[in-house]
Amino acid sequence: MNMRNMMLALLAFGTVTAAASSQASAAPTYPYCIQSQAFGTDCSYPSYQACQATASGRGVQCIVNPVIAFNPQPEPRRPGRRSYNY
DSSP: OOOOHHHHHHHHHHHHHHHHHHTOOOOOSSSSEEEEETTEEEEEEESHHHHHHHHHTTOOOEEEEEHHTSSSSOOOOOOTOOOOOO
């Protein structure tokens, strides 16, 4: 194996490894957060009820995750409908 092929193989291996590790470490985005002045924001609640149960009696409030609230997902395309860009 010559030096060029070895370098290309190492580059390919590094690219695949980096892509796999970045996908595995991506944290899920939960829709609700607890917000307080003393401790900041904790966005790890999958439902409003879970957020409220944790916030109960602590003097904090549940809010919609700002990442979700201010970054709406595009509407899914319906099958069979085409859009034409002229």
